[in-house]
Amino acid sequence: MxxxxxxxxxxxxxxxxxxxxxxKIREFANSIGxxxxxxHDVEAARALGYSDVIAPPTFPxxxxxxxxxxxxxxxxxxxDYSRVVHGEQRFNYxxxxxxxxSLVCVPTIDGIxxxxxxxxxxxxxxxxxxxxxxxxxxxxxxxxxGTAGEN
Amino acid sequence: xxxxxRYDDVEVGTQLPSKSFPLQRVNxxxxxxxxxxxxxxxxxxxxxxxxxxxxxxAHGMLTMASAGRVxxxxxxxxxxxxxxGVRMTRxxxxxxxxxxxxxxxxxxxGAKLDDGLVRIDLTATSEGQxxxxxxxxxxxxA
Numbered sequence: 184m185x186x187x188x189x190x191x192x193x194x195x196x197x198x199x200x201x202x203x204x205x206x207k208i209r210e211f212a213n214s215i216g217x218x219x220x221x222x223h224d225v226e227a228a229r230a231l232g233y234s235d236v237i238a239p240p241t242f243p244x245x246x247x248x249x250x251x252x253x254x255x256x257x258x259x260x261x262x263d264y265s266r267v268v269h270g271e272q273r274f275n276y277x278x279x280x281x282x283x284x285s286l287v288c289v290p291t292i293d294g295i296x297x298x299x300x301x302x303x304x305x306x307x308x309x310x311x312x313x314x315x316x317x318x319x320x321x322x323x324x325x326x327x328x329g330t331a332g333e334n
Numbered sequence: 335x336x337x338x339x340r341y342d343d344v345e346v347g348t349q350l351p352s353k354s355f356p357l358q359r360v361n362x363x364x365x366x367x368x369x370x371x372x373x374x375x376x377x378x379x380x381x382x383x384x385x386x387x388x389x390x391x392a393h394g395m396l397t398m399a400s401a402g403r404v405x406x407x408x409x410x411x412x413x414x415x416x417x418x419g420v421r422m423t424r425x426x427x428x429x430x431x432x433x434x435x436x437x438x439x440x441x442x443x444g445a446k447l448d449d450g451l452v453r454i455d456l457t458a459t460s461e462g463q464x465x466x467x468x469x470x471x472x473x474x475x476a
Contacts, residue, residue, distance in 0.1 A: 210368050211368045211369065213364070213368070214361075214364040214365045214367065214368035214369070215365065215368075215396060215399040215400065215403075216355070216361065216400070217399070217403055217406075219403075219406060219407065219412060221411065221412050221413070222412070231336075231411045231413065232336075233413065237412060237413055239399060239402070239406070239412065240399075240402050240406065240412060240415050240418050241395055241398055241399040241402060241418075244369065244395055245368075245369055245370060248369075248370065248371070268394075268422070269394045269395070269422055270421065270422060271419065271420065271421045271422065272394070272395065272398060272419065272420060272422070273417070273418065273419030273420075274417065274418050274419070275416070275417050276413075276415060276416055276417065276418075278413060279412060279413040279415075322419070
């Protein structure tokens with residue numbers, strides 16, 4: 184089924200606050216094999232001017248994923264989970280995520296288009312602190328394979 | 335919150351140190367657990383091949399994370415990254431053997447922008463084929 188283009192611009196409620204833990208950052212950094220001291224060593228992170236260890240640049244997907252799923256799998260949108268792959272990902276940073284941050288993500292459907300028989304949907308996630316300080320914006324483009332043009 | 339690389343010290347064409355990232359099944363399992371992305375095609379060969387893939391494939395976000403290390407290791411301060419984006423153009427296939435897959439990443443200064451900003455263009459390949467498209471980072475240099 185082709186995706187419903189009327190969903191472009193639709194915004195969903197903010198996700199529940201995500202409290203970023205120091206050990207979670209270390210676990211994520213280890214999972215990508217990244218031993219940069221800024222992700223592991225509090226003193227090294229402080230020497231760079233941060234209050235605690237910072238998270239690797241792709242860590243915000245951990246926070247945005249659930250919020251974006253709310254938008255992408257809105258039943259009225261018509262996205263079939265078994266057909267989707269991650270096509271593009273982008274991050275725009277105001278600052279890195281720091282251990283101790285309590286972050287919320289507000290998802291918005293930015294675009295829906297068709298290309299080569301596939302439907303593509305771009306979902307933006309605005310990630311900010313609970314007090315409203317912007318941290319990072321994530322853009323995920325999800326490809327629904329072979330669904331364009333179906334009714 | 336300052337990069338260890340100076341804006342005045344780079345020009346278009348300046349190469350960043352290249353890196354190789356070996357990815358074995360255990361790395362995919364670790365990434366699944368740490369990220370919360372348990373999509374079955376990243377750990378179950380039976381299902382992966384049933385849906386038409388050659389084998390289990392790495393998470394696109396794991397490939398993106400690996401490629402980004404070429405930039406953040408060069409910067410010194412990973413917080414000097416302003417923007418980072420990729421297209422996942424081809425999956426990284428990770429066979430169940432002692433070697434797994436290897437992702438080779440290189441980076442070059444593609445443009446010098448205003449306000450101390452520089453655009454880095456990344457190339458990521460596995461088995462000689464490009465796996466990321468339009469992989470670019472914008473960084474703020476000292």
